[in-house]
Amino acid sequence: MIDPVVLNRLLTADGPVPTHALGITRDDLAALEAAGCRLDDHPQHGLRLLSAGLGCWVDYIEQRHADRLGRRMLVFRETTSTQDVARQAQVADGAVITTDHQTGGRGRLGRRWVAPPGAALLMTAVVRHTESTPVDRLMLAAACAVAEAVESLCEQQVQIRWPNDVLLNGRKLAGILVETANNLAMIGIGLNVSAHPADLNATSLGAESIHVDRLHLLDVLLDRLDFDVRHATDAQLLRCWRARSCLTGQRVTVSVDSRQLTGRVIDLDPAHGLLMQIEQGPITTLPAATTSLIV
């Protein structure tokens, strides 16, 4: 088992900790590594905790979120995607699946989501899916939760690019994917924490000098997500979105069901999608599930 004294000492240390001073045994090291901790064990300087493993505080998170989202945590070292696990494991409302590494991460409309191992917060939150929580509303709630969680950790304002991107300084920080099966919705969130794909217009918290432990971020995010999904009113979500939407007022071209439409983004209907004033046409509602932005 993980020795909480050892873990706490490593977490609070400014630099490497001499292993003999801590009395760290081989078993302690094995336990930390099994929990997903990344350690730098230097023969002269000692032991340094590069990042805490997701397994370290699962009990704590489950306990803290006992009556809400996160009451059941499943941590995977590596898996194809947390969305797949949620589907396969038939987990119940309130479960959260997270992993260090996804080998088949995906985004909306079959796009791929790539992140180096341990560098991103990759999670799927499973919630009951009813008529009062359409997919568009869940995407909105998730985007707002990510934005608010990140903002609570730094001074900067985060932007939301409908339907599923969260941006920091104009670059993609997080992506959201909502899928449904039976009476459950699986809210997938990928958030770049310490690294991000180099070839895309992407960023990470680390790249913006925001250093945060993934478990802390997860804890904060679960609180926001639970509130925004289960308790927030449409008006509250809309206020959050309007203050952060980078598309409102913009002229955009979208593809809907293999048709291309160009127009100006007016607002959002929380339950049904983006409202767009089509050029020489009517105001149209674009559902998130089938719409992709072209420009």
Added chain:
Amino acid sequence: MMDLKTLRQLIKLMKDNDLSELDLRDKEEQVSLKRGSSGVVHQIAPQAMPAPAAAPAQQAAPAAEAPKADADDGLAKINSPMVGTFYAAPSPDAEAFVKVGTRVDADTVVCIVEAMKVFNEIKAETTGTIEKVLVSTGQAVEYGQALFLVKPD
């Protein structure tokens, strides 16, 4: 290969014909069944002869003991890469990742071993057919412990 179905047929045969004892042998294995007032007692003992690619003696029932050395004959093992708890399915309600007879390749996830609250999906890392599941859900497994036997192609 002696499976539960064949064994049941043999027991039925004994009952129907009111036999108290049955001894069956072929190249690879031997089955001895005895029937008394307390029920059916059976015993399976493989014949002492090396058969490199032969099918193994299958564990027929909880009471039956099949010597290990022969059971592993010609079969590949999928070992646990760590100390932890074995799970055959992704959740108690879900179906097992693999069963006897499931075809696997290197990337097939065969089970989960949980250590320090982290689930580790274990891949087959071999190609073939699952011949035997050696552990059951919730069981503690050791580093290097065999979890499955796989009949290679």
